[in-house]
Amino acid sequence: MAVFDSVAYPTSLSLGYGATGVNVEIERQYLKKRVQVGTCFSPLFLTEHWQLVVLSIEIYRHYGIKLQVVYLMSAIESIYKILKVYNQKDVVQIEPWFSIELDGPKRVENANLELDWRNQAAAHTDCLIKYGYAAEFLIVGDLDDILVPDHGTYYEEFVQNDFRRLKNSLAFLYTRFTVEIDSTRNPSKFLLFDALASAKVxxxxxxxPKYVVNTSRAESEQAVHGLQLR
Structure with missing residues (x-):
């Protein structure tokens, strides 16, 4: 992350070296509504389990999440169609996330191998920049990481932890556990209740752990030190 002095009301931003500069465009297209809690999902790559995609999106919807941002690198066609339907219903926002292609002499064989987890730290921060102003809290994780509140809604739990414990905390870290579920491969026979009833934790x-950021305090979504919760 770069920190620098700037003017009070900048009209543009560019990064450069010497005489070469590249304009940086920051889009804030999600201006339809203000929500209490949103989710930022790590870039999907070769995603093929549609059951997990539907299960995750629907559980977050059940607990009142109205802003779910999916960063997409690649997925099988059927999953892309599912995401497009959710996008058309304003349930999911799809953000394309690309591999790095460098022109000119190559100092490394594949620049993408120099990045951690498909450059997910940059994707998370991109989500904070684009959507942080639209939500008070953002849940950060993979699409198959599902955070279930202990009581009430996500917002009630986050506010309670925020004000009851550390009032200046940037993020909450939640312990994660592996869950196995049984599910059909036939979409016409898929039931959320059956999938959840088969869960083994x-x-x-x-x-x-996975984390939740307070958007009014965080400048990046790569949390290292946060308030650990169980």
């Missing part, structure tokens, strides 16, 4: 094998 590995409670004694906690995984790396």
């Amino acid at each position: 590995a409670l004694y094998q906690p995984d790396d």
Whole structure:
């Protein structure tokens, strides 16, 4: 992240080296409504399990999430069609996320291999810049990471943790557990209730935590130090 002094009301931004500069365009297209909580999903790559896509989006919808941002690199055609339907219904915002193609002499064979997890830190921060003004809190994770509130809505839980514990915290870290579900491959027989009823949670094998950012305080979505919650 670059931090620099600027003018009070900038009209443009460009990055350059020497005489070469590139204009930086920051789009804020989501101006339809202000929401309490949104989600930022890491870039999808070769995604093929449509059951997880539907399950995740519908669970977040159930708990009142009205802004779900999906960063998309590649997916099978059927999943892309599902995302397009959700997008047309204003449930999901689709953000294309591209691999890096460098012109000129190559100092490395593949620049994408120098990035961590398909450059997801940049995607998360891009989501904060574009959509952070539209939500008070943003849940950050993969599409198959589903955060379920302990009580009430996401917003009630986040506000309670925010004001009850650390009033200046930028993010909350939630412990993650692996969950196995059984599901049909036939879309006509797929039921959310059956998938959830089959869930088996590995409670004694906690995984790396996922986090929620307070958009009024965060400048980046690559959280390292946050308030750990169980």
